[in-house]
Amino acid sequence: MSPPKARRREVADLPRLLALVPYLLARPGVSFAEVSSVFGVSETRLRKDLELLWVCGLPGHGPGDLIDIEFEGPTITLLEPAGVTRPLRLTSDEALALVVALRALAETPGLTERDALDRVLVKIEEVAGAAAEAAERVEVAVEGEERVLPVVEQALAAGRRLHLRYHVPGRDETTERDVDPIRVVLVGGRPYLEAWCRRAEGLRTFRLDRVVALELLDLPAEVPPGLPRRDLSAGLFQASLDHERVELRLGPQAQWVADHYPCEQIHEDWDGMMRVVLRTPSTDWVVRLVLRLGGAVQVLSPVELSEQVRAQARSALQGYVQG
Amino acid sequence: MSAKKTERLLNLVICLLATRRYLSVQQIRAAVPGYESDSEESFRRMFERDKDELRELGVPLETGTDARAHDDEPGYRIARSSYELPEVVLEPDEAAALGLAARLWQSAPLAGATGSALLKLQAAGISVSPVGGALEPRVAASEPAFDACYRAVRDRKPVTFPYRAAGANIPSWRRVEPWGVVSWHGRWYLVGHDEDRGAGRVFRLSRVSGDVVTWDAPAPVVVPPGLNLRAMVASMTGELLLSTAVVRVREGSCWALRAEATGTRPGASDGPDAGWDELDLGYSDPERLADRVAGFGADAVVLSPPDAREAVLVRLEASL
Numbered sequence: 234m235s236p237p238k239a240r241r242r243e244v245a246d247l248p249r250l251l252a253l254v255p256y257l258l259a260r261p262g263v264s265f266a267e268v269s270s271v272f273g274v275s276e277t278r279l280r281k282d283l284e285l286l287w288v289c290g291l292p293g294h295g296p297g298d299l300i301d302i303e304f305e306g307p308t309i310t311l312l313e314p315a316g317v318t319r320p321l322r323l324t325s326d327e328a329l330a331l332v333v334a335l336r337a338l339a340e341t342p343g344l345t346e347r348d349a350l351d352r353v354l355v356k357i358e359e360v361a362g363a364a365a366e367a368a369e370r371v372e373v374a375v376e377g378e379e380r381v382l383p384v385v386e387q388a389l390a391a392g393r394r395l396h397l398r399y400h401v402p403g404r405d406e407t408t409e410r411d412v413d414p415i416r417v418v419l420v421g422g423r424p425y426l427e428a429w430c431r432r433a434e435g436l437r438t439f440r441l442d443r444v445v446a447l448e449l450l451d452l453p454a455e456v457p458p459g460l461p462r463r464d465l466s467a468g469l470f471q472a473s474l475d476h477e478r479v480e481l482r483l484g485p486q487a488q489w490v491a492d493h494y495p496c497e498q499i500h501e502d503w504d505g506m507m508r509v510v511l512r513t514p515s516t517d518w519v520v521r522l523v524l525r526l527g528g529a530v531q532v533l534s535p536v537e538l539s540e541q542v543r544a545q546a547r548s549a550l551q552g553y554v555q556g
Numbered sequence: 557m558s559a560k561k562t563e564r565l566l567n568l569v570i571c572l573l574a575t576r577r578y579l580s581v582q583q584i585r586a587a588v589p590g591y592e593s594d595s596e597e598s599f600r601r602m603f604e605r606d607k608d609e610l611r612e613l614g615v616p617l618e619t620g621t622d623a624r625a626h627d628d629e630p631g632y633r634i635a636r637s638s639y640e641l642p643e644v645v646l647e648p649d650e651a652a653a654l655g656l657a658a659r660l661w662q663s664a665p666l667a668g669a670t671g672s673a674l675l676k677l678q679a680a681g682i683s684v685s686p687v688g689g690a691l692e693p694r695v696a697a698s699e700p701a702f703d704a705c706y707r708a709v710r711d712r713k714p715v716t717f718p719y720r721a722a723g724a725n726i727p728s729w730r731r732v733e734p735w736g737v738v739s740w741h742g743r744w745y746l747v748g749h750d751e752d753r754g755a756g757r758v759f760r761l762s763r764v765s766g767d768v769v770t771w772d773a774p775a776p777v778v779v780p781p782g783l784n785l786r787a788m789v790a791s792m793t794g795e796l797l798l799s800t801a802v803v804r805v806r807e808g809s810c811w812a813l814r815a816e817a818t819g820t821r822p823g824a825s826d827g828p829d830a831g832w833d834e835l836d837l838g839y840s841d842p843e844r845l846a847d848r849v850a851g852f853g854a855d856a857v858v859l860s861p862p863d864a865r866e867a868v869l870v871r872l873e874a875s876l
Contacts, residue, residue, distance in 0.1 A: 246558070246559075246562045247562055247565050247566060247569075247609075247613060248613055248672055248675075249675070250562065250566055251566070251569065252672075252675040252676055252678075252679040253679070254679075255679040255680065256675075256678060256679040259679070259680075259681040271675070271678060272675065273671070281559075285559055285562065285563055285566075286566075288563065289563055289566045289567050289570060290567070290570060291570055291571065291574050292571050292574070292587035292588070293587075294589065315570050315574075316570055316573050316574050317569075317570060317573070318640075319639075319640035319641055319679075319680065320640070320641045320675075320676040320677075320679035320680050321613070321614060321615065321639060321640070321641065321676060322614060322616075322638070322639065322640065322641050322642075322676075323614075323641065323673055323676060324613070324614035324669070324672075325614075325710060326665060326666070326669035326710070327669045327670070327672055327673035327676070328673070329666070329669070329710065330661060330666040330667075330669040330670040330673060331654075331657065331658070331670060331673050333666075334657040334658065334660035334661060334670070334693075334695075335653075335654070335657045337657075337660065337693075337695070338653075338656065338657050338660070338693060344691075346649075346652070346653050346656060346691075349647075349649040349650050349652065349653035350653045350656075350657065352647070352650050352653075353646060353650045353653050353654050353657070356644055356646065356650070357644075357654075359642070359644075360641060360642050360644045362642075364614075367709070367710040369736075369779075370709050370710070370734075370735065370736035370737070370779060370785070371706070371709065371710075371736060371737050371738075372736065372737075372738045372739070372785050372786055373660070373695050373738075373739040374738065374739060374740050374741070374786055374789075374790075375693070376741075386690075386691070389690040389691075390690075400811045400812070400815070402811065402812050405809050405810065405811055405812075405852070405855070406808070406809075406811070407811055414690070415690065416690040416691065416692055417690060417691045417692065418691075418692045418693075418694060419691075419692065419693040419694060419695075420694050420742065421741060421742025421743075422695075422739060422740065422741050422742045423741070423742070445811075445815075485724065485725050486722075488720075489722065492743075492760075492762045492763075505725035505726075520851075520853070521851030521852065521853070522851065523875060524850045524851050524853055524871060524872065524875050525847050525848075525850045525851035525871065526847075526871070527850060527870060527871025527872060527873070527874035527875050528871070528874025528875065529874075542875055543875065543876055545853040545854065545875075546853070546872045546873070546875035546876050547876065548853065548854040549850075549853040549854040549857075549872050550869070550872050550873070550876075551854065552804075552854055552857040553857060553865070553868075553869055553872075
């Protein structure tokens with residue numbers, strides 16, 4: 234008996250081979266390097282694929298019936314496809330993955346690629362036919378940014394510096410700074426600019442809807458070379474052990490906090506209360522969160538933070554006594 | 557082992573694509589290498605599994621009999637027109653846009669489906685540049701319930717799952733006819749008909765607290781025509797701003813409130829109002845207005861309405 238993992242691979246090999254034949258047919262003399270990068274397999278694996286294709290073919294399996302490929306040197310040329318001249322149609326998962334992604338981006342206000350996205354969408358829907366039917370039932374909402382996003386895309390395309398007036402909600406202030414844009418990332422349905430901030434001399438991420446104003450400067454962007462490319466797929470916030478450790482106790486009304494913020498630990502108590510530990514570079518927002526949820530959240534540690542919450546609550550209440 | 561089977565399945569596809577007539581099971585056994593096993597019975601079992609695997613991959617196997625055929629047992633073929641991806645040509649900017657969209661999905665199953673879809677399009681002669689511009693769209697589906705909910709939506713099958721509603725301590729079982737899944741502000745929601753409540757409902761996938769069980773219903777789930785999934789999720793998660801509250805905010809603070817304000821009046825230059833501005837804020841639920849304001853502590857004071865003022869006071873007193 235083969236383990237379940239090996240079984241799954243068998244299924245994946247066949248669709249790859251069925252795509253490989255027409256791919257090679259369309260590109261005589263293509264290099265091993267190019268094919269293995271497009272198909273996401275090693276050159277050794279690719280060679281095995283070709284050796285397997287070479288013994289497959291039409292019934293009879295005589296010399297003229299088999300798939301014929303030349304692959305002795307660094308390039309590959311397919312001479313006889315044995316009838317496999319076109320790729321297989323898209324499955325419903327494949328059609329849906331493309332159509333839903335194209336729709337989400339085509340509907341994002343402010344994206345300069347919207348027109349091209351619309352045109353591809355029509356073509357892919359046509360090619361997919363009935364397989365795209367389920368795409369009607371899956372939707373990704375991406376918030377656009379008509380005011381800021383086009384200017385940022387322009388700066389990226391031209392390699393120019395931007396001046397930003399940016400609102401930092403954690404500290405409740407707006408700041409002025411020059412930044413050299415690197416890329417725009419859409420995470421959690423929102424666009425963010427990753428840029429080299431000249432004021433902080435560091436890599437910073439800016440949520441575009443918090444840009445109060447921006448100006449395209451007549452200066453070239455100078456991003457320091459060799460910056461590490463951050464993997465943002467897990468979210469923009471990357472907790473670090475250098476950050477302050479905050480422990481909170483959440484009542485039922487506040488348990489969304491555990492969904493919303495990346496928590497290091499989550500523990501459900503016997504009474505339905507939840508204890509969470511998170512790490513944060515700044516605790517200002519935690520104070521706001523606790524005040525806002527009044528009583529449904531309690532700061533367990535650090536003690537100074539719970540003192541700070543009480544002090545802020547006392548001083549805020551003064552405003553209501555006088556008013 | 558694995559290569560042998562791949563070889564057999566590939567030969568089977570080539571054989572059935574090449575025939576116009578339906579081939580009987582025995583003709584297939586004679587034509588396709590790899591079916592020469594010991595007994596008729598084990599060949600039959602192998603052929604049944606192979607058919608299932610091909611259908612799972614989307615290979616359109618047709619069953620039928622030719623008028624000329626002598627036996628009644630159905631034969632098989634693959635119609636080229638339903639197998640082959642139709643012709644498609646993309647302009648360079650369209651290929652770049654497709655490359656951009658292909659980077660959207662971050663997790664299974666849709667990231668994998670995107671990869672195999674791109675292979676097919678490239679096999680059809682299209683060049684998709686793997687590296688797009690400086691724009692990176694990313695949608696993850698890290699909620700454990702996503703996979704099962706997505707499949708149920710795709711296949712239009714009812715589901716049952718334990719769900720921890722907002723503010724509830726204990727999860728309750730929900731029976732839902734799914735209408736769709738929606739990613740909204742980075743979170744996934746299932747929209748569907750809640751059978752126990754007899755109405756359309758929206759469920760946040762991160763609150764599904766156990767396995768999602770899919771049922772084989774006698775008929776596929778019927779999605780109401782003209783349904784706006786996004787609007788249903790938006791109306792559950794957002795709020796309609798019907799009334800106006802007046803909030804006093806300290807100069808140079810409360811930027812988030814200022815950004816949402818429908819009106820701003822600077823305070824007098826001297827006297828008790830000096831150093832404060834008055835904002836008009838749209839709201840519908842005083843409790844949610846209090847949520848928005850209370851976090852600003854001593855920098856924001858609700859002047860009206862009284863119930864929102866009271867709601868802020870309750871929060872501040874509870875934080876003492």
